Amino acid sequence: MRKAFPALAAAAFLVAAASPSPTEILATAPADAWRSVLPENLLLLDLPGGKQVAIELAPDFAPQHVANIRLLAKAGWFAQHASIVRVQENYVVQWGDATGKAALPKATVMQPQGSYERPGLPAGFRALPYRDAYAAQAGHSNGWPVASDGTSHWLVHCPGMVGAGRDMPPDTGTGAELYAVIGHGPRHLDRNIAVVGRVLSGMEYLSSLPRGTGEIGFYESESERVKLGSVQLAEDVAGAPRFEVMRSDSAAFGQWVNARANRAEGFFVRPAGAADICNLMPPVRPIRR
Amino acid sequence: MRKAFPALAAAAFLVAAASPSPTEILATAPADAWRSVLPENLLLLDLPGGKQVAIELAPDFAPQHVANIRLLAKAGWFAQHASIVRVQENYVVQWGDATGKAALPKATVMQPQGSYERPGLPAGFRALPYRDAYAAQAGHSNGWPVASDGTSHWLVHCPGMVGAGRDMPPDTGTGAELYAVIGHGPRHLDRNIAVVGRVLSGMEYLSSLPRGTGEIGFYESESERVKLGSVQLAEDVAGAPRFEVMRSDSAAFGQWVNARANRAEGFFVRPAGAADICNLMPPVRPIRR
Numbered sequence: 001m002r003k004a005f006p007a008l009a010a011a012a013f014l015v016a017a018a019s020p021s022p023t024e025i026l027a028t029a030p031a032d033a034w035r036s037v038l039p040e041n042l043l044l045l046d047l048p049g050g051k052q053v054a055i056e057l058a059p060d061f062a063p064q065h066v067a068n069i070r071l072l073a074k075a076g077w078f079a080q081h082a083s084i085v086r087v088q089e090n091y092v093v094q095w096g097d098a099t100g101k102a103a104l105p106k107a108t109v110m111q112p113q114g115s116y117e118r119p120g121l122p123a124g125f126r127a128l129p130y131r132d133a134y135a136a137q138a139g140h141s142n143g144w145p146v147a148s149d150g151t152s153h154w155l156v157h158c159p160g161m162v163g164a165g166r167d168m169p170p171d172t173g174t175g176a177e178l179y180a181v182i183g184h185g186p187r188h189l190d191r192n193i194a195v196v197g198r199v200l201s202g203m204e205y206l207s208s209l210p211r212g213t214g215e216i217g218f219y220e221s222e223s224e225r226v227k228l229g230s231v232q233l234a235e236d237v238a239g240a241p242r243f244e245v246m247r248s249d250s251a252a253f254g255q256w257v258n259a260r261a262n263r264a265e266g267f268f269v270r271p272a273g274a275a276d277i278c279n280l281m282p283p284v285r286p287i288r289r
Numbered sequence: 290m291r292k293a294f295p296a297l298a299a300a301a302f303l304v305a306a307a308s309p310s311p312t313e314i315l316a317t318a319p320a321d322a323w324r325s326v327l328p329e330n331l332l333l334l335d336l337p338g339g340k341q342v343a344i345e346l347a348p349d350f351a352p353q354h355v356a357n358i359r360l361l362a363k364a365g366w367f368a369q370h371a372s373i374v375r376v377q378e379n380y381v382v383q384w385g386d387a388t389g390k391a392a393l394p395k396a397t398v399m400q401p402q403g404s405y406e407r408p409g410l411p412a413g414f415r416a417l418p419y420r421d422a423y424a425a426q427a428g429h430s431n432g433w434p435v436a437s438d439g440t441s442h443w444l445v446h447c448p449g450m451v452g453a454g455r456d457m458p459p460d461t462g463t464g465a466e467l468y469a470v471i472g473h474g475p476r477h478l479d480r481n482i483a484v485v486g487r488v489l490s491g492m493e494y495l496s497s498l499p500r501g502t503g504e505i506g507f508y509e510s511e512s513e514r515v516k517l518g519s520v521q522l523a524e525d526v527a528g529a530p531r532f533e534v535m536r537s538d539s540a541a542f543g544q545w546v547n548a549r550a551n552r553a554e555g556f557f558v559r560p561a562g563a564a565d566i567c568n569l570m571p572p573v574r575p576i577r578r
Binding site (some may be wrong): 089182187190203211270272278280 | 370376378423447448457472474475476477479481492493496498500552558559561563565566568
């Protein structure tokens, strides 16, 4: 049963060729069109060579998984046990305990619930005025890409989104094994795995890793695996980087979506008139200090 | 104006959990469910370290661009002048003449036409029974991913698809500068750039290259650029590899599409009931000799 969704104003569908480009819209958006990422939700993964990946966790969408990940980070569990174990072309980069034997902290919830989908529409849901290939409706909530069937909602598998690896049901993954999507969004995983966050920075360090030659992209030898360095929450790191995500309920975001879907600058000869949710990931910027 | 499209049988929508998996369907598909890639359409790019990328050219969709690319390959132009010059995260890997000064063979068509879209529906078009985020209809023709508005049709920008870089209109690109899509399909480029082929093998060598740090992912120094080795058509290479692409008009392909859209094997708790064209790229396999 499909319910009505709040939508972008229909007037936003048509843009003149002289309209500002997506880049120009971001450059001139007011300060209140952005929200700060909370340090308690920002997971910083250090890779060899001084490279860092910053992930925003999504407690509003995967509360028990995120609680586990926070626990593991604060216990130093990832730094002690985790390495990148799998890189499958056009699919995922995955990290966890390659031995499968490391004990988890006692407080870890072994089968977190409530992360595959959540009831109703999410707070401040803004529906896109475009078709979605998988769901009745796609849109955004608080700077997150979301889909809904009108009855429940869930985070979607787009490039850069982070999910919790799991074994067969009823296992839902503890969050000790995580993956980031590379390649075309594997949306068939939506509602089948817990999506727990989004890479805000450093995605290129994950997506450019050599692909694994084992089945479904697993690395076949220890020498291929990339040992993680420090994996901490920004709240526990002095001088941690800070980021802002564009507020999806801002006027500027609506303009940006519309401009992205109707590219008409010099290069373009034919505006698409639509855009896929995975090509509308809310803009991110570092906060300079 | 949307016209009627031939479609997969509606009966294919429902599958029992015991139905064969996509992998099983491929393993048991009859020989005539596959077509051989013609050596005259197979472009082989050699990268350093013995790595090779195999691209099937698409003369039915971009005849003048493909004629140019064949001409350039036979003249040894790419091997002499081309290197990988740009790798933009979640977008494209691009190769061409970094100096922008190399002369093209005299017979090169400088503004090829007829590649952005072509009239009517393509031969043997098989429409998907799923929504497409960008076009009125998506589907397949002869093992190629295609979209249509009912009046014309075009190849779509999915990961692994190869297009012709160009400058501002009316430039359409000669084919001397090419790119392969990495990341989520940038479908807003459909009908704005000529799509000329598809990477059948070796995509992982392109997608795992370091991202460029210049604007839109261009490499900033000569040392970052990857010089191409031999770039030849398979018809001109003794012992060249051969490939087969699944015929999109075969019964097995219909079963595979349906199984991909309704994954219900042990891991899955909730079949998607749909699939995006870019997650339905026709299967490819090497021919062993």
